[in-house]
Amino acid sequence: MIKDIRTYKLCYEGINEERDALAVKALAEHPMEIVVTEIETSDGQVGYGESLAYGCSDVVKVTIDKILKPLLLNEDEELIENLWDKMYKATLRFGRRGIVIAGISGIDIALWDIMGKKTKKPIYKLLGGAKKKIRAYITGGYYSEKKDLERLKDEVAYYVKMGFKGVKIKIGGKSMNEDLERLKAVKEVVGDDVRIAVDANNVYTFEEALKMGKELEKLNIWFFEEPIQTDLLDLSAELAKALEVPIAGYETAYTRWEFYEIMRKKSVDIVQTDAMWTGGISEMMKIGNMAKVMGYPLIPHYSAGGISLIANLHVASALGTEWIEMHLRRNDLRDKIFKEQIEIDDGHLVTPDRPGLGYTLREGVLEEYKCKS
CATH class of the missing domain: 3.20.20.120 (Enolase-like C-terminal domain)
Structure with missing residues (x-):
């Protein structure tokens, strides 16, 4: 069962001077910015996902924390397709694109990471x-x-x-x-x-x-x-x-x-x-x-x-x-x-042959790259 869902806003400023055409014409650029979703199950498995957060990490994080998380707590983490449909249908009136789908994306990736770890198989x-x-x-x-x-x-x-x-x-x-x-x-x-x-x-x-x-x-x-x-x-x-x-x-x-x-x-x-x-x-x-x-x-x-x-x-x-x-x-x-x-x-x-995504988050990284605001 899904015991908890935690989210982290991560930022990296190092590539801020490089821009694509959209950023050039908007005369602005955001730092490299992502929202990491961490899902913990009742049997101790932990999986990680990533959501789009181009300058909108606050909203993505709130969407996951306040809207999507309550839909999933105490649900069976193995029912990935069912959980996807539950999130999508519950947010039809204001979702279907953009921020909500970005939030669903991070959760879905984390669920697949858990499934791979539980079965001891790589996701592919x-x-x-x-x-x-x-x-x-x-x-x-x-x-x-x-x-x-x-x-x-x-x-x-x-x-x-x-x-x-x-x-x-x-x-x-x-x-x-x-x-x-x-x-x-x-x-x-x-x-x-x-x-x-x-x-x-x-x-x-x-x-x-x-x-x-x-x-x-x-x-x-x-x-x-x-x-x-x-x-x-x-x-x-x-x-x-x-x-x-x-x-x-x-x-x-x-x-x-x-x-x-x-x-x-x-x-x-x-x-x-x-x-x-x-x-x-x-x-x-x-x-x-x-x-x-x-x-x-x-x-x-x-x-x-x-x-x-x-x-x-x-x-x-x-x-x-x-x-x-x-x-x-x-x-x-x-x-x-x-x-x-x-x-x-x-x-x-x-492609790694290790279970789940096949990569392990480095200890302390969620705090090291935590967005300053």
């Missing part, structure tokens, strides 16, 4: 998967006053040296010509052996995205991620039809219902989703299997803490995806949260 095996290594592409090329073209080239050269065969560069935060110059500089470094994708973080209008997409085709760009606002699915479908460069997205969508519309409308060529905000491991598996049925490749998104990265990795292994997203910019909530080191082998993330 509980989900029926077999793939042990997933090729990672590295997202970089963030905007920074300290990063000129030479530093950008040095950054990408480091990724290539580590064995990664795909990189993704941020666009949309500078003029189109400036961003194209940045991409040409990256292409000089990686050559023809490494794939280059781009991410506009939803900032373009349809006309801007169409114009940029035509230029990206000339550079043989791998995919064009989140070119326009996620809500504009019909326009995104027009882009996908008009452009040869594949449209990827939308990680900013929530749950199977929204992703069904994305796929039904043919708004993307590549589906991207993330366990920390789409509804957890349970919902991400549903989206991934729906993508298989409808003929779309899925590439898990990643941008926050280590728990969500490993949750995404287990789902990727279960679904047998070819690629997964990874970051290498400084982030203690990824690199210093676990006792164990996240395993990378020749450009691949290695």
Whole structure:
């Protein structure tokens, strides 16, 4: 039975100077910020999950503490699907997207962590998967006053040296010509052996995205991620039809219902989703299997803490995806949260065979990175 649910707001300031296009245009950026959910059972098992908390950790924490926790106390922790439905249906009038689904995501991941620990199996095996290594592409090329073209080239050269065969560069935060110059500089470094994708973080209008997409085709760009606002699915479908460069997205969508519309409308060529905000491991598996049925490749998104990265990795292994997203910019909530080191082998993330998520939170980490306010 679920004995207690505890939540922790964690922050890391170290990457605050780097921005994507959305943050540049908003003239603001938040620190790396996550909400960690800790679930304890009556038989002493403890599991951990992570929720989306981009500048909204206070609200995510309150949602879990005041709304979701009372629904789950004294419930059977093994009935994960039933508990997901209970949370979702109890919050229909004010949930279905956003903060509530972010809270459900962290709880769901923690429940799967407990299930793996109880059965002494890694989550990917509980989900029926077999793939042990997933090729990672590295997202970089963030905007920074300290990063000129030479530093950008040095950054990408480091990724290539580590064995990664795909990189993704941020666009949309500078003029189109400036961003194209940045991409040409990256292409000089990686050559023809490494794939280059781009991410506009939803900032373009349809006309801007169409114009940029035509230029990206000339550079043989791998995919064009989140070119326009996620809500504009019909326009995104027009882009996908008009452009040869594949449209990827939308990680900013929530749950199977929204992703069904994305796929039904043919708004993307590549589906991207993330366990920390789409509804957890349970919902991400549903989206991934729906993508298989409808003929779309899925590439898990990643941008926050280590728990969500490993949750995404287990789902990727279960679904047998070819690629997964990874970051290498400084982030203690990824690199210093676990006792164990996240395993990378020749450009691949290695799925752990240890029970549950397969990683143990380092003692004292919840206090060390506790948000100051």
